[in-house]
Structures are given as structure tokens and as C-alpha cells.
Amino acid sequence: MTQLPGLLDIEAIRKDFPLLDRVVHDGKKIVYLDNAATSQKPRQVLDALNEYYEQHNANVHRGVHVLAEEATALYEGARDKVAAFINAPSRDEVIFTKNASESLNLVANMLGWADEPYRVDRETEIAITEMEHHSNIVPWQLLAQRTGAKLKWFGLTDDGRLDLSDIEEVITEKTKIVSFTLVSNIMGTVNPVEAIVRRAQDVGALVLIDASQAAPHMPLDVQALGADFVAFTGHKMCGPTGIGVLWGRQELLEDLPPFLGGGEMIETVSMHASTYAPAPHKFEAGTPPIAQAVGLGAAVDYLTSIGMDKIAAHEHAITEYAIKRLAEVPDLRIIGPTTAEDRGAAISFVLGDIHPHDVGQVLDEQGIAVRVGHHCARPVCLRYGIPATTRASFYLYSSPADVDALVDGLEHVRNFFG
Structure with a gap:
């Protein structure tokens, strides 16, 4: 196996992930390169889920x-683990949702219903970017349509970076919220948080960061980011599906209205009016994703035991190697940054005039799992004049051999299509 500086003990880690031993298509061992869509789950998470259902299953609280x-202790214990994982000042700032999309929609609806000074209305503006996942575009389009607010966005440079040359025109005194991704899910771009947050704070705007492609791959410190809200999802960071997180500053969560009403989020209820529980329960109406939260807590334990700084170093080495090897493939064009600096472990590309869906299908026949399409980031494809991309995305269990298999597979694709 090719040796690179900074790699984890890949063989030891891969033993924790049963699915990576899966054999597909005439005995080919699977090469899983679709981690930006969802990660595989280690035995430690699977065991935690099974133990919860077999030994502790019950509804929480009361x-x-x-x-x-026991169920309540496990559920709230998961909140403690997530709070420590992201360096939240208080566990009560961690809200469990079903995914990052719900977290982003939750903030959009809070601001649509809020009183001043947070309320979004026809006199205000919303700022996003052209590289956002649809989950961080559509909620703001809906809010703008409902309220009359103006939606504005940062464009992209030719090399897949945010164009901040017009930052003072995009983020103005009218801006109420700036919402952007920390790491692009399609291009892997790591965005300049400090410059955006500084400008937002100068004009008194709130900041929401989508960290779905960051939380699994690098240390995430919500205090260091300087944002007001941070959203991410569990299934991309070794956890189960059906669990997401919204972190918000305590004083904002106290002032902003709930979006969903029902059990658990109330303090008192009469037929005339209701009062609400303190955060985080104020925003967790109904029976929560209990087992999923327990699974996420186990995923946090697993990632922490390895070390997020070590995971980041491993992925940087793999990404740098992948960019180097992909440069050897004739007619291949990377969409986004072409160096490993300030980028994550998702690499999108086009291969000559071969449609990405055809690329993905031929790779699948060789046991190589990649993602094809616009990756819920269609504005990026429109910006670069392409219908779709093939995306290979790496994680802590990815190896140089996986990259080599991808490059060999792409040569097979080229030969297949002549």
C-alpha cells in the first residue's frame, strides 16, 4: 500500500466497519467513495443502537x-457528548433535530415568526452563497417569498472559491441573517468563515453555518467560529440516519419562538394559552429521535477516541494524493479547487464528454461506489456550465488503495466509451 505522511492505521479502523468487507458484482470488494452522502457505521455505533433497543427502550422524560x-439518561447523555464535541458553552444550546435540513429550516422559521430585532420582513435581506446545498437555499427562498425579504448571494470564482469582492453589497445594514456552508458538499471548498462573520457582525446580522461536511472531518469549535447558529447531521459522521443537531447561542434560543408545537416543548397548557419550556426542549416537540441520539453519542465517542485532528490530517493526505492521481487521467476536469489547500475530502469532476451517470454506472460494475448528479447543489453546476458531476468523497477509513482503484476504474471508463 502507498504510504503517505499523516495517515491513520487504516487497517485497524476498517475492521470497525462491517460493510467495508462487503463483496459485490462478481466477487469485487466494495470501494466506498460516497462519504459526503453518508458515512458507514462502526460496530461501536451499531452495538449502541442494539443495546438501547434490547435493554433500555422507553420514551424519555417524565x-x-x-x-x-435509563432512556432519558442515555438521550440527555448524548446531548452532553455533542456539546463537548463542538465546544458548546452550554448543553442547553444543543437541539436535536432529524437532520441538518430540519435544523436549517428551524432557524428560517424562527426568524420568520420572531419579534424585533430578529424578525425577517420585507424591509430586510437574507444572504447566502451560490455553492449551498439545496437545504440552505430553499428554506431562505421560502422565507423570502412569505415575508417579502430580499435574497442575495455570493457568487463563485472560476476555481471554486467564494467571490467576496462584493461583500459590502451582499451583506448590508438591511441583512438579518447570513447563512453559508463551512465546507462545500460538491466542491470540497473550505470557506473563509472569519471574513464573513466579521462583516455580518459589523452590520448586526446573525450568522448560521451549515457544518454538515465539516463536523465529520475536522475539529468543530462553535465558539471559535463566532457564529450564532451551527447545523450538522449525524449520518455523515458515523452516526445513524434520522438525527441532526442545531446549536444556537443561549440568549437567542431564549428570545426566538418555537417552530413546532406539541408535547415536551411546553411548560403549561390551558385552552386559552400555553407557555414554553426552556431551550433545548422548547424546540424539540414530540417524541424525539431517542435511539438515533444514542447512536450519535456513540459516534461522537468513536470519533473522539481517534481524534478529529488526526482524522483531518488523514483526509488531507488522502485528498492531496487523490488530486495528484486524478491529474494523470486524460480529459478529467476537477470542478472546484485543484489543490488540497483549504478544501475538504469531496472531489467532483467531469470526464471528457462522458455523462457522469455513465461514469458512475461503469465504476459501480467494478465495485466502486461514487455519487453522480448535481449533489443537491444545482446552482454550482449551472455556474460551471455542466449538467452534473461525478463525486468521490473520502473519510477516515479511506486509503490510497481506494484512490488507485478509482483512477484504474476511470481508465476502464475511458476505454469502455472509446
Whole structure:
């Protein structure tokens, strides 16, 4: 195996992930390069889920029997783990949702219903970027349509970076919220948080960061980011599906209205009016994703035991190697940054005039799993004049051999299509 500086003990780590031993298509061992869509799950997470359902399954809070108390302790314990993982000042700032999309929609709806000074209305503006996942575009389009607010965005440079040359025109005194991704899910670009947050703070705008492609791959410190809200999802960071996180500053969560109403989020209810529980429960109406939160807590334990700084170094080495090897493939064009600096481990590309769906299908026949399409980031494809891309994305269990398999597979694709 090719040796690169900074790699983790890949063989030891891969033993924790049962699916990576899966054999497909005439005995080919799977090469999983679709981690930006979802990660595989280690045995430690699978075991935690099974143990919860087999030994502790009950609804949380209020119950006085032993199972309810155990389930509550596990659920709230997961909140403690997430708070420590992102360096939140308070566990009460961690809200569980079903995914990052719900977290982003939650903030959009909070601001649509809020009183001053947070309320978004026809006199205000919303700022996003052209590289956002649809989950960080559509909620703001909906809010703008409902309220009459003006939606503005940063464009992209030819090399896949944000164009901040007009930052004072995009973020103005009218801006109420600036929402942007920390790491692009399609291009891997790591965005300049400090410059955007500084400008937003200068004009009194709130900042929401989509960290879905950051939380699995690098240390995430919400205090260092300087944002007001941070959203991410569990299934991309070794956790189960059905669990997401919204972190928000305590004083904002106290002032902003809830979006969903029902059980658990209330303090008192009469037929005339209701009062609400403090955050985080104020924003967690109904039975929460209990087992999923327990699974996310186990994923946090797993990632922490390895070390997020070590995971980041491993992925940087793999990404740098992948960019170098992909440069050897004739007619291949990377969409986004072409160096490993300030970029994550997702690499999108086009291969000559071969449609990405055809590329993906031929790679699949060789046991190589990649993602094809616009990756819920269609404005990026429109910006660069392409219908779609093939995306290979790496994680802590990815190896140089996976990259070599991809490059060999792409040569097979080229030969297949002549």
C-alpha cells in the first residue's frame, strides 16, 4: 500500500466497519467513495443502537419507571457528548433535530415568526452563497417569498472559491441573517468563515453555518467560529440516519419562538394559552429521535477516541494524493479547487464528454461506489456550465488503495466509451 505522511492505521479502523468487507458484482470488494452522502457505521455505533433497543427502550422524560429513567439518561447523555464535541458553552444550546435540513429550516422559521430585532420582513435581506446545498437555499427562498425579504448571494470564482469582492453589497445594514456552508458538499471548498462573520457582525446580522461536511472531518469549535447558529447531521459522521443537531447561542434560543408545537416543548397548557419550556426542549416537540441520539453519542465517542485532528490530517493526505492521481487521467476536469489547500475530502469532476451517470454506472460494475448528479447543489453546476458531476468523497477509513482503484476504474471508463 502507498504510504503517505499523516495517515491513520487504516487497517485497524476498517475492521470497525462491517460493510467495508462487503463483496459485490462478481466477487469485487466494495470501494466506498460516497462519504459526503453518508458515512458507514462502526460496530461501536451499531452495538449502541442494539443495546438501547434490547435493554433500555422507553420514551424519555417524565416517566418514573426504570426504563424511562435509563432512556432519558442515555438521550440527555448524548446531548452532553455533542456539546463537548463542538465546544458548546452550554448543553442547553444543543437541539436535536432529524437532520441538518430540519435544523436549517428551524432557524428560517424562527426568524420568520420572531419579534424585533430578529424578525425577517420585507424591509430586510437574507444572504447566502451560490455553492449551498439545496437545504440552505430553499428554506431562505421560502422565507423570502412569505415575508417579502430580499435574497442575495455570493457568487463563485472560476476555481471554486467564494467571490467576496462584493461583500459590502451582499451583506448590508438591511441583512438579518447570513447563512453559508463551512465546507462545500460538491466542491470540497473550505470557506473563509472569519471574513464573513466579521462583516455580518459589523452590520448586526446573525450568522448560521451549515457544518454538515465539516463536523465529520475536522475539529468543530462553535465558539471559535463566532457564529450564532451551527447545523450538522449525524449520518455523515458515523452516526445513524434520522438525527441532526442545531446549536444556537443561549440568549437567542431564549428570545426566538418555537417552530413546532406539541408535547415536551411546553411548560403549561390551558385552552386559552400555553407557555414554553426552556431551550433545548422548547424546540424539540414530540417524541424525539431517542435511539438515533444514542447512536450519535456513540459516534461522537468513536470519533473522539481517534481524534478529529488526526482524522483531518488523514483526509488531507488522502485528498492531496487523490488530486495528484486524478491529474494523470486524460480529459478529467476537477470542478472546484485543484489543490488540497483549504478544501475538504469531496472531489467532483467531469470526464471528457462522458455523462457522469455513465461514469458512475461503469465504476459501480467494478465495485466502486461514487455519487453522480448535481449533489443537491444545482446552482454550482449551472455556474460551471455542466449538467452534473461525478463525486468521490473520502473519510477516515479511506486509503490510497481506494484512490488507485478509482483512477484504474476511470481508465476502464475511458476505454469502455472509446
